[in-house]
Amino acid sequence: MTYYLKNLSQVKSKQKILDNINLEIPEDSIFAILGPSGSGKTTLLNILAQLDQPSSGEFIADDDNDPKGIMVFQDYRLFPHMTVFQNVTFGLRMNKVNKKEIKKRAQEILEVTNISELSKRYPDELSGGQQQRVALARALILNPKLLLMDEPFSSLDEGLRKEMLNFVKQLQQKFHLTIIFVTHYKTEAYLLSNRVGILLDGVIKQVDSPRDLEQSPNSIEVAKFLGQSNLISGEIDNDRFQSNVYSGPVETEQTEQGQLYLPYSGLVKIDETSYPAFVGKVLNKAWFGENEQVIIEVNGETIFLNLPTDSVEVDHNYPFYFKKIPKVF
Amino acid sequence: MLTKKKLVLLLSPFYLFFILFFVSAIIRSFITSLGYYPILDQTKISLNNYLDVFHDKMFLTICLRTMVFAIISALFACALGLIIANYFNQKNSRVSGFFYKVSQLPVMLPHIFIVLALLQLLSQTGLIPSLLVHLGLIKSYSDFPLILNDQKQIGIFLTYLWKETPYVIVTLILVLRQIGSKYQAVSLNLGASKWQTFWHVTLPLVQPALVNAFIINFSFNFGSYEVPFLLGNQQKELLPVYVYDLYVQGDITQIPHVMSLNLVLSLASIIIAAVAILISRKLPGGHNGGVR
Numbered sequence: 001m002t003y004y005l006k007n008l009s010q011v012k013s014k015q016k017i018l019d020n021i022n023l024e025i026p027e028d029s030i031f032a033i034l035g036p037s038g039s040g041k042t043t044l045l046n047i048l049a050q051l052d053q054p055s056s057g058e059f060i061a062d063d064d065n066d067p068k069g070i071m072v073f074q075d076y077r078l079f080p081h082m083t084v085f086q087n088v089t090f091g092l093r094m095n096k097v098n099k100k101e102i103k104k105r106a107q108e109i110l111e112v113t114n115i116s117e118l119s120k121r122y123p124d125e126l127s128g129g130q131q132q133r134v135a136l137a138r139a140l141i142l143n144p145k146l147l148l149m150d151e152p153f154s155s156l157d158e159g160l161r162k163e164m165l166n167f168v169k170q171l172q173q174k175f176h177l178t179i180i181f182v183t184h185y186k187t188e189a190y191l192l193s194n195r196v197g198i199l200l201d202g203v204i205k206q207v208d209s210p211r212d213l214e215q216s217p218n219s220i221e222v223a224k225f226l227g228q229s230n231l232i233s234g235e236i237d238n239d240r241f242q243s244n245v246y247s248g249p250v251e252t253e254q255t256e257q258g259q260l261y262l263p264y265s266g267l268v269k270i271d272e273t274s275y276p277a278f279v280g281k282v283l284n285k286a287w288f289g290e291n292e293q294v295i296i297e298v299n300g301e302t303i304f305l306n307l308p309t310d311s312v313e314v315d316h317n318y319p320f321y322f323k324k325i326p327k328v329f
Numbered sequence: 330m331l332t333k334k335k336l337v338l339l340l341s342p343f344y345l346f347f348i349l350f351f352v353s354a355i356i357r358s359f360i361t362s363l364g365y366y367p368i369l370d371q372t373k374i375s376l377n378n379y380l381d382v383f384h385d386k387m388f389l390t391i392c393l394r395t396m397v398f399a400i401i402s403a404l405f406a407c408a409l410g411l412i413i414a415n416y417f418n419q420k421n422s423r424v425s426g427f428f429y430k431v432s433q434l435p436v437m438l439p440h441i442f443i444v445l446a447l448l449q450l451l452s453q454t455g456l457i458p459s460l461l462v463h464l465g466l467i468k469s470y471s472d473f474p475l476i477l478n479d480q481k482q483i484g485i486f487l488t489y490l491w492k493e494t495p496y497v498i499v500t501l502i503l504v505l506r507q508i509g510s511k512y513q514a515v516s517l518n519l520g521a522s523k524w525q526t527f528w529h530v531t532l533p534l535v536q537p538a539l540v541n542a543f544i545i546n547f548s549f550n551f552g553s554y555e556v557p558f559l560l561g562n563q564q565k566e567l568l569p570v571y572v573y574d575l576y577v578q579g580d581i582t583q584i585p586h587v588m589s590l591n592l593v594l595s596l597a598s599i600i601i602a603a604v605a606i607l608i609s610r611k612l613p614g615g616h617n618g619g620v621r
Contacts, residue, residue, distance in 0.1 A: 046514075049518050050518070051514050051517065051518055068518075070518060070519065071515075071518050073511070073514075073515065075511070077511050077512060077514075077515045079512060079515070079516075079530060080534070080616075081533045081534060081613050081614040081615075081616055082613070090516070090519055090521075090529075091519035091520050091521075094516070094519060094520050094521035094522070094525050094529070095520050122616055138519070139519075142519065142520070
């Protein structure tokens with residue numbers, strides 16, 4: 001069952017929060033919506049969870065004109081006066097499912113989420129990771145077709161965040177869920193989903209794979225939001241760019257002036273290609289795993305690149321190359 | 330961070346006041362109630378006064394009546410306060426905000442204000458019966474039902490509701506605002522109806538605050554003197570009036586007996602409060618005393 005967001009807009013207090021959102025989300029997939037705080041991510045999820053009504057537009061599915069997603073909230077929102085078991089079974093109890101069935105389904109879901117031994121505890125007796133598992137179990141017990149997750153990992157520390165990311169992936173595969181999750185951490189979005197929508201100021205600016213987003217953002221706003229990139233000002237003449245860092249052919253729609261997009265990773269290489277970029281002097285480098293963040297001076301301009309560890313030495317000059325013709329916004 | 334010594338020093342004025350005026354009075358009352366009253370050359374200690382109290386059918390009847398009345402009045406104020414607070418919380422408009430502000434007014438006004446207002450309005454010679462007579466809706470003042478100083482204690486009940494309902498509203502609104510709508514959103518998203526959300530989520534979360542408000546209202550109702558004195562009925566006397574009347578009769582030999590009544594009255598109030606707290610802890614929402 002594919003979900004469709006058609007011309008969805010939301011206006012509150014004369015302020016446009018969502019502007020003509022159009023998305024198509026296939027079933028059994030994870031779709032990430034990535035955007036900064038205040039971009040309208042939670043408003044969008046609230047509409048999909050039927051906690052809010054859009055000012056215009058509609059949210060429909062192939063065989064459901066009124067689909068409703070079950071939400072896992074950023075702060076988990078476990079009912080503080082209920083035990084884990086009571087929290088998890090809340091939806092079933094409210095839907096008047098018989099007690100035997102509730103017990104059976106609770107047992108299954110508590111096992112899947114590895115929280116069986118916590119069933120008698122209260123939320124204030126749980127760690128952040130445990131609380132998140134309970135929140136997931138509370139949603140999953142309802143067998144939702146569509147699961148909505150609002151900044152699900154933002155309250156977790158790094159180690160736990162990765163563990164939970166993998167756990168959510170496993171759950172998605174096991175239950176064949178369609179998951180829409182919103183986040184302002186691009187790493188989270190990239191790790192969890194291979195299709196990411198960029199939401200800026202209530203507008204979906206681009207929907208692409210993480211790799212395409214990083215290497216070919218379709219606008220300067222997306223490039224700036226994704227960060228981890230150098231933007232070099234220069235002039236354009238007949239698809240040729242002129243700047244202190246690079247002068248040569250570019251891919252652009254601009255005619256006079258523009259900004260050369262140089263992401264930290266992926267585009268600039270030390271290995272020779274058909275697209276020479278610039279010659280620069282390595283000023284400094286900082287190790288982080290398989291890569292190093294390298295600071296390079298090119299004709300008085302400083303740029304940052306992520307290069308393979310030990311591929312360059314400090315105080316040495318190197319020629320650098322593009323993987324493909326660079327883009328200018 | 331305050332050290333233990335500093336904390337004790339800072340709290341010492343309160344403790345001194347508490348020990349001097351409250352604990353000493355309780356101890357003195359207790360000793361007197363046991364029959365130790367040297368002014369009358371009574372130095373023999375016994376439980377006779379307490380035995381008398383529990384064999385005094387009139388006292389037991391009045392005590393039970395007062396307790397039931399205080400509980401019912403407090404429960405009504407809590408129920409009404411809960412409904413109105415929930416309404417104000419949901420209708421977050423300017424109009425409901427104005428009415429919320431107005432509803433706080435009775436908290437600031439003394440009980441005697443509403444007692445006098447009720448006397449002016451609802452006594453058989455009051456403003457409302459006069460108006461009804463002038464409008465021809467009733468023939469004479471005596472046709473107006475006896476609401477004040479009646480055997481059903483309607484006047485006292487109305488006074489307590491007027492004063493205590495706003496107190497419950499103010500208490501609960503603060504808790505409801507702290508909770509916000511986040512748990513309601515979860516509940517509705519998980520398929521609960523609005524009523525289920527109120528019953529299973531909102532009510533348990535405000536329950537500890539509601540029980541606290543009940544205890545305070547009950548304690549006042551149980552021990553209040555001026556309201557039942559001015560609006561009560563002599564045939565259906567309430568306990569504080571009964572005890573005070575005994576005290577001011579001037580029979581000094583009755584003082585130990587009055588003291589025992591006073592302590593029984595206080596003990597009953599404390600027991601009801603303790604029972605309410607115990608019940609609150611067992612009810613949904615009692616686990617951590619509400620919202621954290």
